[in-house]
Amino acid sequence: MGEHAPSAPTPGQTVGPFFHYALPYDDGPRLAPTGAPDTIRLHGTVYDGEGAPVPDALLEIRQADASGRVPATEGSLRRDGRFTGWGRAATDTAGRYAFRTVEPAPAGEGAAAYFAVTVFARGLLDRLFTRIYVPGRNLDGDSLLSGLPAERRGTLIAMRDSDGDLHHDIRLQGERETVFLTFPGHDR
Amino acid sequence: MWVMTSATQRSISDEIAQLHTTAQPGETRTRLDFAPYRSSVLRHPTKQPLTVDPDDVELAAPVFGQSDVDPIEADLTLHPQGEPIGERMVVTGRVLDAEGRPVRGQLVEIWQANAAGRYVHKRDQHPAPLDPHFHGAGRCLTDDEGRYRFTTVKPGPYPWRNHDNAWRPAHIHFSLFGREFTQRLVTQMYFPGDPLFPLDPIFQSITDETARQRLIATYDHDITTHEWATGYRWDIVLTGSHGTPMEEDTDG
Numbered sequence: 001m002g003e004h005a006p007s008a009p010t011p012g013q014t015v016g017p018f019f020h021y022a023l024p025y026d027d028g029p030r031l032a033p034t035g036a037p038d039t040i041r042l043h044g045t046v047y048d049g050e051g052a053p054v055p056d057a058l059l060e061i062r063q064a065d066a067s068g069r070v071p072a073t074e075g076s077l078r079r080d081g082r083f084t085g086w087g088r089a090a091t092d093t094a095g096r097y098a099f100r101t102v103e104p105a106p107a108g109e110g111a112a113a114y115f116a117v118t119v120f121a122r123g124l125l126d127r128l129f130t131r132i133y134v135p136g137r138n139l140d141g142d143s144l145l146s147g148l149p150a151e152r153r154g155t156l157i158a159m160r161d162s163d164g165d166l167h168h169d170i171r172l173q174g175e176r177e178t179v180f181l182t183f184p185g186h187d188r
Numbered sequence: 189m190w191v192m193t194s195a196t197q198r199s200i201s202d203e204i205a206q207l208h209t210t211a212q213p214g215e216t217r218t219r220l221d222f223a224p225y226r227s228s229v230l231r232h233p234t235k236q237p238l239t240v241d242p243d244d245v246e247l248a249a250p251v252f253g254q255s256d257v258d259p260i261e262a263d264l265t266l267h268p269q270g271e272p273i274g275e276r277m278v279v280t281g282r283v284l285d286a287e288g289r290p291v292r293g294q295l296v297e298i299w300q301a302n303a304a305g306r307y308v309h310k311r312d313q314h315p316a317p318l319d320p321h322f323h324g325a326g327r328c329l330t331d332d333e334g335r336y337r338f339t340t341v342k343p344g345p346y347p348w349r350n351h352d353n354a355w356r357p358a359h360i361h362f363s364l365f366g367r368e369f370t371q372r373l374v375t376q377m378y379f380p381g382d383p384l385f386p387l388d389p390i391f392q393s394i395t396d397e398t399a400r401q402r403l404i405a406t407y408d409h410d411i412t413t414h415e416w417a418t419g420y421r422w423d424i425v426l427t428g429s430h431g432t433p434m435e436e437d438t439d440g
């Protein structure tokens with residue numbers, strides 16, 4: 001070993017229809033215990049290009065905690081009370097997903113707070129990245145959001161329910177298609 | 189609603205061939221818009237993705253450790269009531285980043301059909317037998333060299349409803365994490381020489397021949413063990429990372 005030969009990345013493939021017995025798990029969507037104080041529900045529906053709910057999608061989120069720190073804590077699969085800042089939820093038969101978590105704080109002064117999100121689904125040939133911004137603070141100064149036309153910006157910002165929860169739908173295709181992200185070096 | 193007209197294999201193969209003529213040089217990623225895979229028609233974004241520099245959250249992969257995974261989860265043939273039916277096999281390889289550095293201590297998840305091509309899944313309607321001794325899901329953590337290793341049985345090919353007489357080449361689904369959230373990968377590992385390759389719209393959604401080859405494991409007789417299991421090797425390369433690699437991430 002020792003040499004670091006650059007190599008071409010392995011291409012992705014769809015998660016397919018049969019991931020449910022392998023990837024989702026009971027504690028996946030429960031980043032924080034149900035009923036714990038200062039927790040919220042982050043929830044919504046995944047839609048296809050005709051506005052039909054997608055019942056076989058899978059979402060993963062990565063987030064900071066309430067103090068803006070991104071935990072590097074193991075234990076997402078067997079949480080045992082640990083907040084790891086990572087979770088996974090499959091959509092139900094109505095295309096709905098829901099996480100129980102803490103609301104992330106901005107990672108720095110003047111920054112906006114968001115959940116980093118990966119989307120998988122049957123019919124989706126490779127994973128998609130997006131963000132779900134917490135509404136309210138510092139959104140105007142966010143460089144990603146300010147680079148978007150107003151009508152697309154909204155597809156990245158969650159809505160506050162009257163009970164304090166966050167609601168956010170994801171549209172894989174269509175007029176109100178969610179803004180999906182790519183990162184430098186990902187050649188797409 | 190998308191009406192599932194039952195296309196013939198010939199017309200699906202023609203569509204694949206047509207789309208391959210539109211491949212751009214260096215287009216090695218999987219296409220999201222690949223109509224021969226019918227379920228992709230309404231589930232691919234039509235707008236260009238926005239390129240962003242990853243932020244703190246996206247630079248931090250989730251962390252998994254000994255408390256997440258039991259080492260026995262890497263052996264899919266373990267079952268209290270007996271042995272699964274099929275060709276016992278070992279699949280092993282390294283998870284590397286695009287710079288060739290091992291991805292250490294990260295979670296690898298797999299799931300697959302049994303030897304008859306049937307999944308333990310409510311929605312799998314394939315009239316092939318379930319194996320009471322095979323569940324078909326496993327997990328492990330990569331070691332200090334980025335290596336994973338699973339013991340399982342070779343999955344069978346299976347029919348699906350994409351078009352008339354559609355069959356998936358035998359494959360194992362793989363889920364991988366890197367050092368960054370941006371490196372997340374879910375893919376499928378295939379077996380060398382499968383006659384179903386040219387017919388399969390999911391495999392062919394990678395328009396570049398060389399890139400498709402990266403999903404095919406190699407039979408390795410050095411992994412094969414005497415009177416026990418055949419052996420396959422498959423290395424996985426994640427997309428490039430953006431942060432400065434920590435000292436401990438350099439290969440010793």
Ligand SMILES: [Fe+3]
Binds near residue numbers: 016018301356359361
């Ligand atoms: Fe499959």
